[in-house]
Amino acid sequence: MSSRMISRRGLLAGGAFGALLAGGLTRAHAQTVQAGFQLSWLHSVQFAGSYLALENGWWQESGLQVSLLQGGPNAPVEPPVVAGTALVGISAADYAASAIEQGGDFRIIGVAMQKNPFVIASLPANPVNVPADLQGKRIGMAIANTPVLKALCSLNNVDFNAITIVPTQYSAQPLVSNEVDCLLCWETDLPVAMAMNGIKAVTMLMADHGYSLHSQTYITTRDSLASRRKDLVALMAGELRGWQAYHSDTDAAAELTLRMFPDAGLDLATQKLQAKRQVPLMFSDLTDANGFGWWSDESVAANIRTLALLGHKVSPDLWDRSILDEIQAG
Template structure:
């Protein structure tokens, strides 16, 4: 026979067990979703929005436990994402196109850079002021930059046979080994010899010469896009908040970036960030109308068509490299 005292004891025990179970469920539901974000390059001002979003708790506010993985010259973010090392990654347009051409299940769903900054530089005394002037010249770039060179030549009615391609960097330009060399206007430290050249210099950006890449695309597997769209939308909204904070508080943003990555010079990163923000790389007329991380479908298609024309890929459509569903479900800052 169960006594009243025993009944009360059992009831109390059951209540405690129920409360504990509910507490466990609530804790599990409240736990932040783990997300590993892979950078294409080493942490610097180009990833200021993501780094600030992490340090300011913007990811956490969206229910995400984000870890930022540093990249570098040997990092292949497409492979890292396909292998499950990264949930989301930064990637460049050629990487995404080549992956799609191979039928790999990965797509872009946003882009932090509205304009890819890659630019070719020539010294003033060479007289090279446009891609049309490249004929008969020595053009320097990395081996991975050769397709971009071919694309720019095609846009100007030239071909690779009209130039001498050399794997080279800025020192080769300054030493007269090449007539033109590829670099990035956001890397002011590297560009210093060109900027200080007494004879001046000229620029030919890929954007102004028919190759309108965006850059720092956000990529994920097609499975993640289809099955975890809410997480990807939350990620973009947190990064949006991060970049807005960077734009409003650039000095503090540089302090945060340089504190989280060794070897960065604050003055150089501050100068680079100013170029990114003032030069229309992060915010421009497109983001003012459509919002942060906007991706232009027509530009993607033109880029795909150009790369197919020069024989780098087969025929692809925008839908093969970009999924608009994540941007469609987010409300991102228009500025």
């Protein structure tokens, strides 16, 4: 309710542009409830489970009209969730922790990536296979990620000062042109881009070396948990079905992504490879047993330890499994 108030007021304020938007916002059906779902980045197979849920009408069945809101470099996730424009947003444990420190009242209600997707990518001729290999290397990364590297070092007793940080934009180019020896990036983007350009990369998944941090987490506010519980259950139930379908055929998921977003500049082969590569990060014995999005109490404890290394103090309350419990209970 409050969400609609806000967007209406926004519309009035938008003045001349309001009319342009009105078309997009007045498609509420009588029986269905609207819910915004804020993604963390541009459309791609990274969110293909949600596309499957949308395409197959799994949200519609339970009376939920979900609009997927694309992210981007200048589209932070938390504000629309706080404002209610989005019921749920895709964030990560560390971002959620800092949002809470800044006065946001968020809860993590699902975890898409059990394993953090951060990797150290290098070239086979000069590989980084274990954290100790980092010593003496030049690593290309955003300065802002320095705490991440520091955490990895302290988790593995690696001398942080023996590594040279080269500030780079988020691109594989510096590695390809040998300006750096390795990159801090996601398993599912830059290494995939390199592979598609015929360059084989060695990747060391940081999650395999103690860096436990839930990624692509579903966040919502405590307010919504109390007042829109039914919608949250419906939304997450759809997600679960969507990602289960994704798991059974990642190629089909990639094809659907391209069909739904023909103008996004996506490449089918790249999307298929990316879809395959993110499977090990999202699915495990744990999710096979409890369903997609599930997490264990041990992993929460490990997350809290990693977050402490990153300078965040959080309590286990940040994770709220009540929605998944409700779905499991049927």
